[in-house]
Amino acid sequence: LDPTVDLVQDNPCLTEFIASMLALPEPSPSILSFTLRLAGILAASENRFQLLQQEKLVVRLFGRDGPLNNAVWEDASVRSGWVEGVHSMMQHQPALHFLCDDGGINVILALQGDPSLFVASAASQLLVHMLTLSVESETTEPLSTKDSDWPVCAQLIVKWIEDSLQSSSTSQTKQSLKLLTSLFGSCHATWTEVLWLRIAKQIESFLLEETVEAQHMLANLLLSMAWSPVFCDTEGNFWALVTSALERLTPMQAGPLAVGLLRLYKCPQDVRIQALTVLLQPMDCILRAASQPLEYAGLLDESVSDPATVESLLSSKSSCVSLLCQTLAHLRELLSLIHLPVDLPCTSLLRSLMTILQFCNGFLSPASPLGSTISRILINCFRVQRSALDVLAVLLEQKGCGALIESLLDVLLAYLESPNTSPTVLKKTFQATAEWLGRLQELSYSNSRCQQIEKILKDVFLVLQKHLCSPCWEVRDSSLEFLTVLIKCLRDYDEFRQSLLSSEVPRLTENLLDDPESYVRASAVTAVGHLAFITYFAPELPVIGNQYNKENIVTKLQEILSTDPEGFPRRAVIRIFTEWLRQGCTGSLEDTEQFVSRVVQTMEHDLDWEVRLGGLELVEVFCTQTICQLGPSKCPYAPISSAVTTSIHQDKSLQIFCRAKLFSFLFRSLCDCDKPVGQTACDVLLGLRANFYPVGTLKESQGTGDSHAGDGLAWLQRTLRHGSLAQNFPTDGGNGLDFQDPESMMLALGTIDLKELRDELSKSSDHVEKSPLSLLQDILATVGTVEENEADCY
Numbered sequence: 191l192d193p194t195v196d197l198v199q200d201n202p203c204l205t206e207f208i209a210s211m212l213a214l215p216e217p218s219p220s221i222l223s224f225t226l227r228l229a230g231i232l233a234a235s236e237n238r239f240q241l242l243q244q245e246k247l248v249v250r251l252f253g254r255d256g257p258l259n260n261a262v263w264e265d266a267s268v269r270s271g272w273v274e275g276v277h278s279m280m281q282h283q284p285a286l287h288f289l290c291d292d293g294g295i296n297v298i299l300a301l302q303g304d305p306s307l308f309v310a311s312a313a314s315q316l317l318v319h320m321l322t323l324s325v326e327s328e329t330t331e332p333l334s335t336k337d338s339d340w341p342v343c344a345q346l347i348v349k350w351i352e353d354s355l356q357s358s359s360t361s362q363t364k365q366s367l368k369l370l371t372s373l374f375g376s377c378h379a380t381w382t383e384v385l386w387l388r389i390a391k392q393i394e395s396f397l398l399e400e401t402v403e404a405q406h407m408l409a410n411l412l413l414s415m416a417w418s419p420v421f422c423d424t425e426g427n428f429w430a431l432v433t434s435a436l437e438r439l440t441p442m443q444a445g446p447l448a449v450g451l452l453r454l455y456k457c458p459q460d461v462r463i464q465a466l467t468v469l470l471q472p473m474d475c476i477l478r479a480a481s482q483p484l485e486y487a488g489l490l491d492e493s494v495s496d497p498a499t500v501e502s503l504l505s506s507k508s509s510c511v512s513l514l515c516q517t518l519a520h521l522r523e524l525l526s527l528i529h530l531p532v533d534l535p536c537t538s539l540l541r542s543l544m545t546i547l548q549f550c551n552g553f554l555s556p557a558s559p560l561g562s563t564i565s566r567i568l569i570n571c572f573r574v575q576r577s578a579l580d581v582l583a584v585l586l587e588q589k590g591c592g593a594l595i596e597s598l599l600d601v602l603l604a605y606l607e608s609p610n611t612s613p614t615v616l617k618k619t620f621q622a623t624a625e626w627l628g629r630l631q632e633l634s635y636s637n638s639r640c641q642q643i644e645k646i647l648k649d650v651f652l653v654l655q656k657h658l659c660s661p662c663w664e665v666r667d668s669s670l671e672f673l674t675v676l677i678k679c680l681r682d683y684d685e686f687r688q689s690l691l692s693s694e695v696p697r698l699t700e701n702l703l704d705d706p707e708s709y710v711r712a713s714a715v716t717a718v719g720h721l722a723f724i725t726y727f728a729p730e731l732p733v734i735g736n737q738y739n740k741e742n743i744v745t746k747l748q749e750i751l752s753t754d755p756e757g758f759p760r761r762a763v764i765r766i767f768t769e770w771l772r773q774g775c776t777g778s779l780e781d782t783e784q785f786v787s788r789v790v791q792t793m794e795h796d797l798d799w800e801v802r803l804g805g806l807e808l809v810e811v812f813c814t815q816t817i818c819q820l821g822p823s824k825c826p827y828a829p830i831s832s833a834v835t836t837s838i839h840q841d842k843s844l845q846i847f848c849r850a851k852l853f854s855f856l857f858r859s860l861c862d863c864d865k866p867v868g869q870t871a872c873d874v875l876l877g878l879r880a881n882f883y884p885v886g887t888l889k890e891s892q893g894t895g896d897s898h899a900g901d902g903l904a905w906l907q908r909t910l911r912h913g914s915l916a917q918n919f920p921t922d923g924g925n926g927l928d929f930q931d932p933e934s935m936m937l938a939l940g941t942i943d944l945k946e947l948r949d950e951l952s953k954s955s956d957h958v959e960k961s962p963l964s965l966l967q968d969i970l971a972t973v974g975t976v977e978e979n980e981a982d983c984y
Contacts (some may be wrong), residue, residue, distance in 0.1 A: 198238050205245060212250050219262055226251055230275025236282040243288075252276055253292045266306040273301060273312045281318055283327055290343045292975075295320070297351055302365040307754030314365070318373045325381050333384045360403045367407040374421075375414035383420050386428075394431060397438045408435060409447035420457045429461055436464050437702075441500055442513055444468050449520040452531055466532050469524070472517045473542040475500045479561035480545045480554060501560055510567045511574055514546065518577035525584040527612060536588040543585070544594075544601050546578045551611070572612055574824045575605075581620040586625050595629055599646055602626070606653045613664040616657075620672035623650070628679040630686075641684065647689035650676075658698040663707040670713035673699065677720040687724055696721055703746060708726050708756035715750060715759055719766030727775040730834045744785075748792060756797035764793060764804030771811050779819060779846070786812045787850040794855045799864035806859060806870045809852050813874065816843050817881055840882060843934045847878075854929035858937075860910055865951060872948045879939045903927065903941050910947060951968065 211225045220472040242248050279285045290843040301313035328341035354366035415421045448465035476488045503509040548554035549568040605619045680686035702714035726740040751763040776782040793805045820843045859871035
């Protein structure tokens, strides 16, 4: 709002509205809440604050005589409006002094314990803002720890913080820690270090008192301080306190602190190592519990805290799952970073993950009592299984993991074969298996290694055959997605192709094109489409038998495109056809022309706009390839010199596009009721025009052509102006324009202002009128019954 008083003076209705609302004996809580917010916004300017103060509106809204002592204060929306109004107003010293003098700070302090979490959080944020405003606007000299150096408002808040930290009330202690966490996280001024010196001893004492219930909040406080430049650059006491916290907090409490410190660039190296040790301790315990004595190297040489604490948590059903899920989530977060700030023992970490997965499916018989207990707790635990599989996916890129790939694939295969694996876990197992199978090509070659790889692939396809026949559609769907990913990664790998073609997987996949579930049919289309790169489009490959017929599968996919009642399979067909075209798998130019023409005529009237949009992408790829194949210009649609504008190459490509009936589809799409379709069609036509009309030749060409074509163009221009409102877009030449005539289409490309059309299509739906009233009218019109919904709408 305008930071002058003119806004209020020129619009007396604002103050009249506030005064009339205050005059009501029982104001509506929602209207009162709105009024408090509005008044706070108006009072954000010091001049407007003074004007509202003169009319006694500020004190009646935010002072003792306001809604504080009214029954309406019981409504949470009123308390929320009061806090937000005060926050908006708190931009200058007069507002700060008003609240201090009128006792408003005590109200805000009390609201931190409000039953409404929104109000409590807003009150805490307001106190942070007020403390910052008080110190930074009312001090000229550096502060010390003495009370007398601090402004009055800041003294009140700091005194409450100190008292709350020493209070026997757990709720007050938590409120003060939350406030400090927010303050140190948002304010990085040097005076925050002075405040810290006043409370540091009390914070340290919390770490020594194991009975303090607010210990878990210390991790958040220390982490917000560590990210502040005021504290992260210091040496000594602060980092010593962080080290103490890592040692004394429970693993569940210290975990978030540890992962936060590991992401911190300026964290001291000794603290970083200690944080990593805290994070890895549960994983190390799992590894040690699996075998006694330890068969492989552990994750840690020594522990930060007592190992018995972690063992105790892992031995309890209530805490074991929570601790492992938290640890795995933190590891995934850390491994997802582009640059790891620490060196992780990835080989041992992978062993630990495999051990967890084996505990969960009961395939590991631990020798230690602790291992037996953990195994009983984790058996069929979906939460831990999903978390461990998520970490496997990001661990793939780390060094040192390739040596264990065969052992890991054995574990994953056991999950794929187990009837107890839930559909969700199975999907994640498929994803992890596909990722790790993709690394097979990196392994060194030898006869024994090749035999091992062939066995792995054979086992994978055997279990995939079973899942493709599952009665559960989610399993069939996940299996098809898994097959598609495998083909994308490994289709150039000889052992993979041979194993795939010698299995029943291709036949079963094609059978699923007729699955009763549309999601499965869509996934089957995608899988068959990628399978075609091996079975149909690679004639040099030895095909077992003669079961693969390219024409049959193309016909089947075209049938799905024209007859499937659901949109998902039809969209999948268009994507596959486009991919085939892009990869040059559709034969000669003549064959490709016929193929594209059939596809366009099939889907141009499809009711699903995403199918039509996919069709436009297919057309764009075809145009690009045809022009590149016939003409000397660079792609896509690069302008060529005017000397060859009417070259035989250009004429031939235009004739091909007309015969394939592309222009009728493109121009009709300009009037599509779904804007993305119209925009894409316009872009394709602009690309074609740039090819057929090089720079400088467009204006020369306009206005040419016979009168019959001119009438047809006039009709087309009128139709396009109607946009999506155009009815019955005929393309049979009945309106004087033949969409299969190269000369007419050349003239249309040169005459129609496609750039203006693109600008129109780019406008938002509310470009005619942008106003709150227009929006409300649109909402009411959508609802239909205005009388019943008008009040709710407004």
